[in-house]
Every structure is written in structure tokens, then in C-alpha cells.
Amino acid sequence: MATLGSCRTCKGQVSSEAKSCPHCGQPFPLLNGVDEAQGYFHAGNKIAAIKCLREKNGLDLKDAKDIVDSWEK
Ligand SMILES: [Zn+2]
Known part of the structure; x- marks a missing residue:
């Protein structure tokens, strides 16, 4: 199940299943x-x-x- 976390680059909210941050484009933002x-x-x-x-x-x-x-x- 997807959870929400903070992107390690821009700290925006992002799904754990996102392959890139929708805010800054960081690949795998919750890595x-x-x-x-x-x-x-x-x-x-x-x-x-x-x-x-x-x-x-x-x-x-x-x-x-x-x-x-x-x-x-
Ligand atoms: Zn980001």
C-alpha cells in the first residue's frame, strides 16, 4: 500500500510508489x-x-x- 512521505530534496509530499517527485522531479524521492x-x-x-x-x-x-x-x- 502506498504511503505519503517527504521528498528528500524539496520536502514536498510524495507517494511511496512514485518513481519521481511530482514537485521537483527527484528520482525515487523516498529512497x-x-x-x-x-x-x-x-x-x-x-x-x-x-x-x-x-x-x-x-x-x-x-x-x-x-x-x-x-x-x-
Ligand atoms: Zn521533490
């Missing part, structure tokens, strides 16, 4: 473990970053990879 995953990413360990996001959020591989790939921009 857990982003800081930890970005730590792995910036250390050059993309695989660990993807694994971290998957474990904490139950994402499938493609979604987790898309998020991590978006950090390369």
Missing part, C-alpha cells in the same frame, strides 16, 4: 540509504552502491542501476 550508496559510488564502487540501494529499498536491478547511473552526470 533509503542514498547517502551510504553515494559514499560507495564516490569511492568508485558502483556495484556496492547499487547493492546498497537494492537491499534498503527492494528495488530491482534496473531501477537501482538507473539511479546510480544518474549520479555520473
